Amino acid sequence: MQIMITRRFLPTIALILSGCAGAHESYPSLAKRPVESAPMAEAPAAPLPVPADEKLKAQISQLTSQAQSGGANFDKAYASADRAVNSAGRASVSSDAWVAAQVAISAAESARNDSVSALASLDTLFIERSNAVADGSEKGGVADIDAARASVLSMVDSQNDRIDALKNRLPQP
Numbered sequence: 001m002q003i004m005i006t007r008r009f010l011p012t013i014a015l016i017l018s019g020c021a022g023a024h025e026s027y028p029s030l031a032k033r034p035v036e037s038a039p040m041a042e043a044p045a046a047p048l049p050v051p052a053d054e055k056l057k058a059q060i061s062q063l064t065s066q067a068q069s070g071g072a073n074f075d076k077a078y079a080s081a082d083r084a085v086n087s088a089g090r091a092s093v094s095s096d097a098w099v100a101a102q103v104a105i106s107a108a109e110s111a112r113n114d115s116v117s118a119l120a121s122l123d124t125l126f127i128e129r130s131n132a133v134a135d136g137s138e139k140g141g142v143a144d145i146d147a148a149r150a151s152v153l154s155m156v157d158s159q160n161d162r163i164d165a166l167k168n169r170l171p172q173p
Helices: 002-020 054-088 096-111 113-135 142-169
Strands: none
Touching: 054 096, 054 113, 054 142, 096 142, 113 142
16 A cells, blocks of 8 residues: 555655756856946936916916815805704704704805815816826916815815714615
């Protein structure tokens, strides 16, 4: 019985050992190559952002003002919606208080349209300006637009979170 087991494993052992045999010189050297010792070139400095021209600054300012106006409108509508949701308390779905709270939430969502519209316009302006700078037809202003976009995006995200919090306080159908 042991002879049979040995005969079965003998070819397997021979194959395994044949993988270990061979010329050791066929593998690449792990020594440091000359190119790895060569001095490294310094990366070129990033170009300084070019500020926006006066026309673009006025456009950015107008869109930022529109977003802030939408934010103020939203804050007023949110206060009303918050009171309506508090009044609805544990009211059942489709009760008068629940419906009034839903209507107030919808009014708050509508009040933020100026903010959302300004963000969409800034996004479009950013893409158009980035393409124009890449084409060479414009010189800069991308960083200015991006800063305004980040500010308005933060405002819109905050509005979204506040609306979601109001909705979560009401029972859902």
